[in-house]
């Protein structure tokens with residue numbers, strides 16, 4: 001009888017460790033905090049492929065598998081876009097003229113594991129998302145992006161907006177070009193990180209600015225849309 005109890009306890013501990021343990025981690029890491037921020041899983045600092053392979057494999061992908069995005073993967077791409085990589089000086093993954101950081105990152109979520117459909121705003125400082133509005137806005141975003149099908153089909157899209165004054169207040173007119181250069185840096189990080197995760201994206205620059213900004217309740221002007229999905 002005693003051996004039966006020992007075997008049962010061992011089996012249930014192993015099961016909890018293998019399955020229950022994993023569930024617990026994701027529940028804790030994606031939990032909504034009291035202040036309304038949805039904490040994202042910690043990004044990984046080591047990937048499956050080299051930066052050279054990611055550069056070689058990067059392509060604009062406009063066809064995605066019908067599969068929800070894992071929260072770990074969205075977290076990783078947001079970190080690559082604008083995550084804090086120098087916790088002391090609060091510098092980020094992409095360079096910024098005078099560290100003025102004019103860019104804001106939004107996510108239009110349709111199908112992402114652990115997130116309800118909605119429009120979210122990314123906060124690099126606590127690597128979290130805040131829900132701006134609930135609901136699936138992919139159709140509206142697709143219409144705003146002049147009916148580009150990949151925007152409708154992608155499980156989620158990242159949108160980059162710019163608050164120009166953060167940079168032009170220091171650099172004047174020249175700050176405008178700095179902001180656009182910075183969006184390019186962020187866009188390339190999104191492309192390369194997506195590639196490294198077996199995902200695809202495409203830089204979408206053709207859209208009605210005001211319509212995209214209205215969908216986001218945006219801070220700043222819309223610059224770029226990046227639909228995301230598995231390839």
Ligand SMILES: Cc1cc2nc3c(=O)[nH]c(=O)nc-3n(C[C@H](O)[C@H](O)[C@H](O)COP(=O)(O)O)c2cc1C
Nearest residue numbers: 058059060061062145148150202203204205206207
């Ligand atoms: C500023 C910019 C705007 C773009 N806008 C769009 C767009 O609105 N729709 C689209 O499908 N692709 C868009 N693209 C993606 C280009 O079509 C793509 O990069 C080009 O065909 C080269 O292919 P590759 O990215 O696979 O190397 C854009 C790219 C850039 C850099």
